[in-house]
Amino acid sequence: MDAAPSRKQLTHDRIVDTAARALRSTGFHGIGVADIMKKAGLTHGGFYAHFASRDALLAEALEHAGEDSRARLHKSMAAGESKGHSRLRALVDNYLSDRHLASPESGCPVAALASEMPRQADAVRDAAAARVRSLIALVESVLPADAPAGTAAIVASQLVGSLQVARMLGDNAQGRRHLAAARQFLLERFESPRPAGR
Amino acid sequence: MDAAPSRKQLTHDRIVDTAARALRSTGFHGIGVADIMKKAGLTHGGFYAHFASRDALLAEALEHAGEDSRARLHKSMAAGESKGHSRLRALVDNYLSDRHLASPESGCPVAALASEMPRQADAVRDAAAARVRSLIALVESVLPADAPAGTAAIVASQLVGSLQVARMLGDNAQGRRHLAAARQFLLERFESPRPAGR
DNA sequence: TGTACATCAGTGAACGCGCGTTCACTGATGTAC
DNA sequence: TGTACATCAGTGAACGCGCGTTCACTGATGTAC
Secondary structure, rough: OOOOHHHHHHHHHHHHHHHHHHHHHOOOOOOHHHHHHHHHHHHHHHHHHOOOOHHHHHHHHHHHHHHHHHHHHHHHHHHHHHHHOHHHHHHHHHHOOOOHOOOHHHHHHHHHHHHHHHHHHHHHHHHHHHHHHHHHHHHHHHOOOOOOOHHHHHHHHHHHHHHHHHHOOOOOOOHHHHHHHHHHHHHHHHOOOOOOOO | OOOOOOHHHHHHHHHHHHHHHHHHHHHHHHHOOHHHHHOOOOOOOHHHHHHOOOHHHHHHHHHHHHHHHHHHHHHHHHHOOOOOOOOHHHHHHHHHHHHHOOHHOOHHHHHHHHHHHHHHOHHHHHHHHHHHHHHHHHHHHOOOOOOOOOOHHHHHHHHHHHHHHHHHHHHHHHHHHHHHHHHHHHHHHHHHOOOOOO
């Protein structure tokens, strides 16, 4: 089934991977066809042999960025769990880490692109909604099983909002202090056993 | 002191007001000099008699959008308080309202533009950081006086994140359900008297 | 009150530039016999 | 194994377009006497 990928497929993947990084660091509008092709070691003319349009690349790059971020989080979370941390703590510590604050290009595309997403073309918005649902599902998987419905989406919103606020405050003491406070809040409130108050 | 504003000042204000709405509905990149001038009933040539550059307009429009949003919230909050609601509830109910979900162009610029802000020119980023601090200050003013330091920034992050997640899910039942859950969570957790468990 | 002139807000044509997209072509890879 | 040909990935010039910015000009407003 997974035969050796063709030469074209390898190039395609390289373009998508390049775009997925650029997308998160410069945003939807900061990513140009010629730019991406050049960074992937190609000329811009060949682009349309790989994608129907720029928007088609954006949708693919968004999905790839989400997968990349999910895989990184999973790996870091495994390291945290092996130190005896809860799954929730492993997620929160990694999502709200100083490293994530400083490196949007390899981080969560939802946090890096949230406010631009509602303004994208249909295909891109669909990919965006899928990324949000995937993030919520990841949070759900680390919450105590008896958490009320909707809790995962609330925690995901707190993660995304806190990282964005920290980035707006800047990659400095102010931003990092905010991240630390948000980590502490989430763990105190959501790590099982849950605190009193229904 | 506040003499009658000159004709030029009136035009200037009209451009900024037009830009402040367009900015929130289409984002930093969706706002063009010629477009704004046309919407303000002018031709694009006169732009540079009012602003040193496009970025200078963006910074001014961002500040104006923040003031506009703050004034609207204050007004709606007063209405809520007159119904006997706490100040926190008045803020949360209005910030996370279906109306705010559906109308970014007259809403909070931080929620509408958060992920684009770190990528703007210096002057714009400074204006952005000021908007974030202003939002945090507004939250602080409605929290119980004994809330730990940093709480206001955490609640502000939850407000911004929840509205953005709702907008990514769409202005539909899914998005509105998420907003309702976030409202309930914030009130249960932060409305005084604070629940047990520090 | 009326005329002459200076000031000033706004006009519209033009500029250089970078963008997304198209397309005729090239050179390498793979297949047929 | 070697030759002839078809396929295909990638090249680079060109396109139409919209952008931010500049600038010589116009027509209205305000001031001096």
